[in-house]
């Protein structure tokens with residue numbers, strides 16, 4: 001169990017993380033979401049002992065995490081800076097990771113390097129943005145660290161590389177379960193990987209919930225625009241999209257089976273709530289107070 005208690009991170013007078021308390025059972029994939037500047041990187045930096053909290057604590061299985069060598073060996077924090085020397089070569093960075101990381105898998109790292117078409121001889125300074133991201137993904141996955149934190153590392157990757165990354169992450173996690181925290185703005189793309197979702201808003205914890213429960217908070221109804229609008233009645237709308245005469249509306253409402261049957265008879269189809277719609281709804285300024293219900 002990872003326990004955050006009243007975790008507070010400050011930069012001078014800026015409070016980046018404001019009294020966050022969270023219990024994170026190990027062996028799950030977490031999605032950490034929040035708008036720009038909401039405190040995600042600051043929280044993850046404190047979690048990985050990169051930054052001393054101004055107040056509060058992080059405990060791993062009861063042990064204080066800050067600058068605790070035993071805990072730090074178990075933690076792999078990959079952020080976009082990669083924390084490597086730009087004059088280093090890819091193969092050198094991988095060799096150091098293999099030396100530092102107790103569970104590093106050399107063969108797996110080599111397979112990932114091939115998959116992402118990385119040239120091991122290249123210097124870090126010569127990598128494109130996407131290649132740097134791919135190297136971050138290799139470092140994060142092949143470390144097999146009990147706590148693996150990926151802070152928007154895959155943002156620079158193209159769609160093919162990201163899809164390879166998501167597939168690899170899930171496949172490797174199923175064989176080697178560990179705690180993985182993914183911070184991302186590509187919410188809908190990654191949401192299927194999340195077992196739990198954590199949302200930060202202005203440094204505070206807005207929500208920590210099972211993904212399935214979140215998806216069940218409402219319903220998405222799709223069909224001819226007029227029928228969708230009639231079905232929606234006055235229920236709060238979390239998001240909507242239109243294409244031609246077809247409309248999809250996400251509603252903050254759990255209809256009864258009889259309502260669904262009535263809707264289906266009118267040609268409507270139903271699905272779960274999109275995490276991104278919910279995120280936008282919950283973090284838009286007027287909705288913040290409704291978040292914890």
Ligand SMILES: Nc1ncnc2c1ncn2[C@@H]1O[C@H](COP(=O)(O)OP(=O)(O)OP(=O)(O)O)[C@@H](O)[C@H]1O
Pocket residue numbers: 011014015016034035036037038039040041042043
């Ligand atoms: N080194 C720093 N010095 C001063 N203020 C900082 C520093 N790093 C972050 N902050 C401030 O702390 C707050 C939280 O920033 P943080 O980087 O943790 O947010 P984030 O959720 O990761 O944002 P983004 O999604 O834009 O990457 C912001 O107000 C930011 O301006």
